[in-house]
Amino acid sequence: xxxxxxxxxxxxxxxxxxxxxxxxxxxxxxxxxxxxxxxxxxxxxxxxxxxxxxxxxxxxxxxxxxxxxxxxxxxxxxxxxxxxxxxxx
Numbered sequence: 001x002x003x004x005x006x007x008x009x010x011x012x013x014x015x016x017x018x019x020x021x022x023x024x025x026x027x028x029x030x031x032x033x034x035x036x037x038x039x040x041x042x043x044x045x046x047x048x049x050x051x052x053x054x055x056x057x058x059x060x061x062x063x064x065x066x067x068x069x070x071x072x073x074x075x076x077x078x079x080x081x082x083x084x085x086x087x088x089x
Contacts, residue, residue: 004034004054009061015053016067016084024067024086030059033078048074056081 032055034048056068056079065083072080 004051004058006054007058007061010054010058011061013057013060013066013068015057016069016086018069021067021069021082021084021086024084026082027060027065027085028063028083029071030056030063030068030081030083031078032056032059032081045074048077049079052079053081056083059083 032052034051034055052074053068060066060068060081060083063083065085067084067086068081069084070079071082072078
């Protein structure tokens with residue numbers, strides 16, 4: 001299970017594709033950071049991705065967004081997400 005828990009605000013945020021946010025309002029960018037190595041052991045990419053998404057969901061919720069879109073690959077434990085506010089969510 002992930003070390004990063006989704007906040008109450010983050011629970012209202014989902015991951016979307018660029019096409020799914022085409023008619024939404026961009027409210028900003030979230031750059032999520034997590035440790036890619038713990039005690040010199042490389043962490044699994046699925047676990048790292050899950051934690052970065054949870055961090056981005058939490059930040060997007062705090063920003064008033066309800067959708068995030070992955071905008072970069074994971075690089076040294078960092079990943080960038082677009083934050084959007086969509087109607088009828």
